Amino acid sequence: MLFNHKSLFTALAVVALATNAGAQKDKVTGSVDVYKDFDAHLLESNKISIKPTLPPLDTSIKRQDYIVPARPLTLTYPTPKLRPIAMKSGKKEETYNGFVKAGAGIPKQFWGEAGYFFNSNEKFDGKVWFRHHSLNNTNNVENQRFFNNDFLLNGNVYPNENLGIEGNIGYTYDRVHFYGYNSDTLSFSEERTRQDIKILDLGGRVYNAVRNDVDFNFSVAPRFYLLNDYYSNKETGFELNLTGVKWFAEKHPLRLNIRTDQTTFDDTVKQKLNNFYLQPSFTYHSDIVQVRIGGNFASNRDEFTILPDAELTLRLVGNGVQIFGGAGGDLRKNTYRSIIEYAPFIQIRGNKLRNTEYRNYYAGAKGDLGFLEYSGQFTYAKANDLALYQTNFTPQGITRFQVVYDDATITNILGVLKLNLFKSLALSGSLSQNLTFELEDESNHWGLPQTEWNFNALFNTMDNKLELRGGLYIADGIWFKDIEGISRQEDVLLDLNAGGTFRFSDNFGVFLDINNILNNKRERWYNYPMVGLNVLGGLTARF
Secondary structure, X not given: OOOOHHHHHHHHHHHHHHHHHHHOOOOOOOOOOOOOOOOOOOOOOOOOOXXXXXXXOOOOOOOOOOXXXXXXXXXXXXXXXXXXXXXXXXXXXOOOOEEEEEEEEEOOEEEEEEEEEEEXXXXXXXXXXXXXXXXEOOOOOOOOEEEEEEEEXXXXXXXXXOEEEEEEXXXXXXXXXXXXXXXXXXXXXOHHHEEEEEEEEEEEEEEEOOOXXXXXXXXXXXXXXXXXXXXOOEXXXXXXXXXXXXXXXXXXXXXXXXXXXXXXXXXXXXXXXXXXEEEEEEEXXXXXXXXXXXXXXXXXXXXXXXXXXXXXXXXXXOOOEEEEEEEXXXXXXXXXXXXXXXXXXXXXXXXXXXXXEEEEEEEEEEEEOOOEEEEEEEEEEEEEEEEEEEEEEOOOOOEEEEEEEEEEEEEEEEEEEEEEEEOOEEEEEEEEXXXXXXXXXXXXXXXXOOEEEEEEEEEXXXXXXXXXXXXXXXXXXXXXXXXXXXXXXXXXXXXXXXXXXXXXXXXXXXXXXXXXXXXXXXXXXXXXXXXXXXXXXXXXXXX
């Protein structure tokens, strides 16, 4: 029920008065008459209208001077890393750290090879490797036998992310026999024809393991070797390479190489052959042109020689078609070690060690078309004191060889080809042909080939479980003088080889090599016929 607010107000007033009257009934008496309800209200007001106005604009121009104290900013932040967009990865091929290869064949021969790679938390890595190969064909040719043993231990230590330290220990123990005599009329024991070569190699390198902030790479690489043979000949060699490379714009290297190469040979007379090299160069790269300009400043026995080092390459169609030309030169040392590696039946005593001053000027074309890689060039070369290998017959009737030096002018064409017809088939070939070989004094280039051709094929199938190989090596006849001093040229070499490897599991397999299928008995060195048809087979393992 709703009440009028005026009636309520009147009722409350009456109650109040009554209460007050009750409280004062002893003093005041009387009555109150109400004639009208209370009516309170406000008078109407007049609205005042005020319109706001903006102050006047200040259009005066004042010059403000600001003082900002210089404060160098030293902000450090990690170098941003570029990461490729994630792509679906293919099947990861399992890696193996070790391998073993062992076999035997006919004529009597043995092959053993093993290696292992090891590392530790990116602070150390290394490898150990050993190989043995021996052959004995004395049933067909007296004293036609040899063995080769090679050992290598290599390790890299990374003290921090910027530095790498490498060490190498190598040892070689080879034995050959001087079987170059007429076995129908002469016979020698194994000991009388024996020659042993033992070489100890020690080397190392200190280098920057990763690219540094200033784009400067350095390397300090010492090397030492000690060679002894069965006849008490001895040679020591020490080489020190100091290399620095400064990169500009990440693709133009300025290179400086300082190298000292010292050799001491001792048979009945001590000989020394010490060379010093200063080799600066700068290479400029662009999308179309590459230019290298440098020099090879060499010194030997107070004789100073300036040799060229320059090359220009033009990319006509990217990497597919390129033409190039240049000039180079070097002092090539003829040491006992380098000589015996090329001519194992050498008679070193009485021979002098010399440098061959070699200068060459070349031009050609090369390219990579994806399925085809090719290179071909023409070379004009001058070689002063070029080492040639002439026959030297011992009083016992055994053919040996000696070094003779002569100045030569050589023109040569060289070609290399690699063709990938299919994913599983690769063909390759190379040829080297001396067009001219002019000598100052000697009538022929004794012991050096003029033509060498090499062709190879490699076929993989059955998910790379089966690998088949084939090769053909062709070389012209070598010029020598016989025991009567008459110049002779040997027969042409046709060396056809085939082989294959089959893995019957992930870890184990077999191999078979058939060498000199045509049974060519060509004498690479006069009176030293090659081993004819020979076969080698065995087992392989990886782990």
